[in-house]
Amino acid sequence: MEYRKIGNSDLEMSAITFGAWAAGGWMWGSTDRNEAIEAIQAGYDLGVTSIDTAPIYGQGESEEIVGDAIKDISRDKLQLVTKFGMRWDLEKGDLAFKSKDNNGKDIDIYKYAGKESVIYECEQSLKRLGTDYIDLYQIHWPDSTTPIDETFEAVARLVEQGKVRYAGVCNYNVDQLQKANETIEIVSNQIPFSMVNRGVEKETVPYCIENNKAVLAYSPMERGLLTGKITVDYHFEEGDHRKGNPFFKPESIERTNAFLARIKPLADEKNASLSQLVLRWTIERPGITIALVGARNKQQSVQNAKAIDVKLTSDEIQFINDELKTAGF
Structure with a gap:
C-alpha cells in the first residue's frame, strides 16, 4: 500500500481508503453486517489502514460496524475518519432531503453544524466507533444557517480536548474552505471525483494543490458505474439511491461502457480489473491524494486494495485521458 500525507498534518492515510457508506446499508438497499466487517478487516490486512x-450512514449503523471491525486492531495502526453536520434526530438547520431509515421509517435529514451539535455528535461517534479520538473530523455538507467560524470553533475545542486530531471539510467550495481555514487549519477537502465527474478540477482542486490541502476523492467508481458491470437493464434494489440518478440513465450507461471497452485492453495487459485501472488512474490524477472506495464484501475489498499494485506510465495515463476526451467526458 502507499500512504500519503494529509495537508500540512502529521496524518498519513492509505491511498486507497475504505469508504463505509454502503456498509451502513442506508440508500444502498440494505447491508450484511458480517460481510461489511469482513470487508473492512480484509482491506486492513492488505494495508488499507484508513476508514x-x-x-x-445507516443512522449510526456504519460507525458501529466500523467499531466492531476494528476492536481487535491496535488503534495507533488505524486512521479513523468520520463526519458531522447531518442530523436525522434533530429538526434544525437546512432541510437537506426526506429519506427512509433502514427499517423503512420516514426521516428528515437536516444539515446542521451549530456548536452544541458538533460537540454532541463527536461524543456519539466516539462511542459508536469505540475509540477516544478521531484522526480526521469533517463537516459533511455546508450548513447555511450556522456561521462557519462557529462550527470550527467547536472543532478547535475538540482538538484541544484531544478528541479530534485534525479538521477537514467535505463538499466545500473555495470560499467556504478559505473561511473555515481562518478559524482552524483545514487539512483536507472530501469531494466527489471520478473519470466521468471532474467538475471540481476547475477551481477546488487547483486551490487545494496551491494551499497544500489534501483531496479525498469520494465516489471514484461513480457508485459502481465505472466497474463496467452496470448494464442498461440493471435492476436496483428498493431503496438504492442510484435509481433515477442521471449517471445511471440508459444513454449514460451506454456511453460509459463504450469508453470502458476501449480502455479494457490496457487493464487486461496489466492483469487488472477495470475497477483497479480506474482507481489507479484516480490516485495518479494531479491533486487527488486519496481515493475513498466502498466494498460490500471481502472479495470487493481485496480487489480495491490491490489496485495499488497497478502501475501506469505517463503514456498510458495519456491514453486514458485521450479516450475520456473522445468519449466527451
Whole structure:
C-alpha cells in the first residue's frame, strides 16, 4: 500500500481508503453486517489502514460496524475518519432531503453544524466507533444557517480536548474552505471525483494543490458505474439511491461502457480489473491524494486494495485521458 500525507498534518492515510457508506446499508438497499466487517478487516490486512464513515450512514449503523471491525486492531495502526453536520434526530438547520431509515421509517435529514451539535455528535461517534479520538473530523455538507467560524470553533475545542486530531471539510467550495481555514487549519477537502465527474478540477482542486490541502476523492467508481458491470437493464434494489440518478440513465450507461471497452485492453495487459485501472488512474490524477472506495464484501475489498499494485506510465495515463476526451467526458 502507499500512504500519503494529509495537508500540512502529521496524518498519513492509505491511498486507497475504505469508504463505509454502503456498509451502513442506508440508500444502498440494505447491508450484511458480517460481510461489511469482513470487508473492512480484509482491506486492513492488505494495508488499507484508513476508514471513512459518517453518523448519517445507516443512522449510526456504519460507525458501529466500523467499531466492531476494528476492536481487535491496535488503534495507533488505524486512521479513523468520520463526519458531522447531518442530523436525522434533530429538526434544525437546512432541510437537506426526506429519506427512509433502514427499517423503512420516514426521516428528515437536516444539515446542521451549530456548536452544541458538533460537540454532541463527536461524543456519539466516539462511542459508536469505540475509540477516544478521531484522526480526521469533517463537516459533511455546508450548513447555511450556522456561521462557519462557529462550527470550527467547536472543532478547535475538540482538538484541544484531544478528541479530534485534525479538521477537514467535505463538499466545500473555495470560499467556504478559505473561511473555515481562518478559524482552524483545514487539512483536507472530501469531494466527489471520478473519470466521468471532474467538475471540481476547475477551481477546488487547483486551490487545494496551491494551499497544500489534501483531496479525498469520494465516489471514484461513480457508485459502481465505472466497474463496467452496470448494464442498461440493471435492476436496483428498493431503496438504492442510484435509481433515477442521471449517471445511471440508459444513454449514460451506454456511453460509459463504450469508453470502458476501449480502455479494457490496457487493464487486461496489466492483469487488472477495470475497477483497479480506474482507481489507479484516480490516485495518479494531479491533486487527488486519496481515493475513498466502498466494498460490500471481502472479495470487493481485496480487489480495491490491490489496485495499488497497478502501475501506469505517463503514456498510458495519456491514453486514458485521450479516450475520456473522445468519449466527451
